[in-house]
Amino acid sequence: MNQVATTPARSSIWVPVTGLSIFAIASGYLMSLLPLALGHNNLPTQAASWLASAYYIGLLIGSLMIEPVIKRIGHRMAFVTFLTLLAATVLLMSVNGDLNLWLGSRFIAGIAVAGIFVVIESWLLIGDSKEERAKNLGLYMTSLYGGTTLGQFGIGIFGTAGMIPFAVVLGLLLAAMLPAIAAKGAKPNVEQHISLSLRQILGLSKPAFVGCIVSGIVMGSIYGLLPLALKAEVSGNDKISVLMAATVLGGMVIQPIVGKLSCRMSKTVLLALMCLLGVFAMGLYLVDQSYVTQIVALALLGMSAFALYPIAITLACDGIPSQSIVSATQVMLFCYSVGSALGPVAADFYMGQEQGLMAYFFGILLATSLYMLLVSLKTKPAAVAH
Template sequence: MENIALSQSTHKTSIFVPVVGLSLFALASGYLMSLIPLSLTFFELNASLAPLLASIFYFGLLLGAPCIASIVTRIGHSKAFILFLNILLCSVVAMILVPQSWMWLLSRFIAGFAVAGVFVVVESWLLMADTQKQRAKRLGLYMTALYGGTAIGQLAIDYLGTTGHLPYLVIMGLLAAASLPALLVKRGQPQASEQHSISLSALKTLSKSAILGCLVSGFLLGPIYGLLPIYVSQDMGLDQQTGLFMALIIMGGMLVQPLVSYLSPRVLKNGLMAIFCLLGTAAIFLLTQHSIVSLSIGFILLGACAFALYPIAISLACDNLPSNQMVSAAQMMLLSYSVGSVIGPLVAISFEQMEHGLLLYLGASFMLTSIYLGGKLLVNTRPRLSAP
């Protein structure tokens, strides 16, 4: 897999442009993710299209992840960031102009490719740090900006609604605004030089737990983004509170990032992921209760646990790698996340005939991952008997 070797420029790389641009992108993306399944009826599209739209988006993410490095190397981080944002903007325009199933599926596939570009550009920009603590802090800032913007974007469901063209026009405006920092600020951008790749032997040394963490993150977040809004609205009968509860999920993901940044360099990351998966199982139990307090706590805890896995996993993958292989590792992690995100919504559908089907799927994903990581941790830390 290709990688970008980031040369040291004469000035420090600024994190202002990627963080501000990412925040505006997250506002639009958060609103769009929940808006799409809820606006299908307005555009006279079948509601059964929702899981397919979620899966094909992540399929685009999956195919786009390995292709981004060469594009960034040729045109640079700033131009690549603008390019991918505008591709995403055009995909939204196409959905409004041609409200047909085939066009929406095609647009979401293209959007997945574009979002993969946004993620890899921003992650590679922010990973240009010398120590694990600096990387953890920057990843924490990255996740906070991403999830904070996404949480606020979810609230737009209640204020701007899910019908008509206005919601999509607002999203288009936010995506256009996200390009402005990269257009206006020219200083502090990373410089791309020659490309390097992680060899096959080096790929084998990447932490299996890190790959699993990203894969399970996709198993969880694909259905949370693509199916949970409909589940909350219809199955739970909370149509008026859908935006609020989705915002609580993302808010939980944002609030946990400082804790992840603090703990990640200090404790065993395998154990940390296992603990968050165990807490995620408890969150699913709370969501089966009818109390508004239990539901609120459950949604916040669900978001905290689901969104904690990816930054911990990518930090684990990068721990022992040289700086000129960081982006390849990030691409590998994004690839694993994308595979999980494609499969997750399709597997979750098989649970829909059961009571609390989607919640059972999420709970099983958390529990099995916790058991595996916990067991692996016990095996690795068990003292070995020395031969007499």
């Protein structure tokens, strides 16, 4: 058991939320920019899946390293540190188009983003009740996906060629640091951080583990390969940005609903229902590929895919004291990262097939929904051993 004492904190929620929102705009633009910028940098199209996997492998490794950093320098300075590291990778990629450098930069970026996620999630999830945690996580996800939605429009506004897109992303990342730098006394309300033991980790809800892994599989493929899949089906960056924005906007819109439902019904059943919504969305997309239908279907996919992680992480945190939230969020991010690292590689196989990426989403979400329904029928929610 590791712990660190802190002084009584001033819980300035606006600091992580504001910083996260600006970061999300930059991240949303960057994640859609990279697959589309390959051609401008004389890189092969296949590099899209390699870059996505390098990023999520970094996210995976980073998820194992974050807790000691937060314990040593605190949430506020950890947030600034990880944003600085991410900004450095963007700067490197903007001045050099070498594929190996891009792969290395995306790997380091994954480590940095793992730190950002654990800092923000644990900052906002520290609370004494399920309702408070669900409300704060809803705020977190809404800020994240709202910013990411705005970021998609960067493709149409700033384009995908040259230095300007990278300069815009870099400027946004630097701006995201300002709230944490300005509010020197901001920190979450917690007196100590306690690491979960292996026994406690294994006592976490199994559907929570599965939910985070599947969320990573789907989200990694959405961010890493969906812009490329859409490029083969629609013409113009403007349409791609609208379709990507519809996907993320759907994820943002569903967050308040998910926050309320997670307090009123079984989270395992709710995970099953969200997966079934994604199955319906992909069925709709495969049946009718008109532009309007694509917008509706991808918005529904966003509702499904973006809801899985917040439901799963709140399920995992049920019954966990505030002091262990940092440790628990690190474990769940690790599971998400496993899925994120594997997802784009497996999805790349489907990219060359007739039904493509949408059939991949259909199969993954259908299998997950069946698992969640079976678990909800056979077992009760698992309790954590303290």
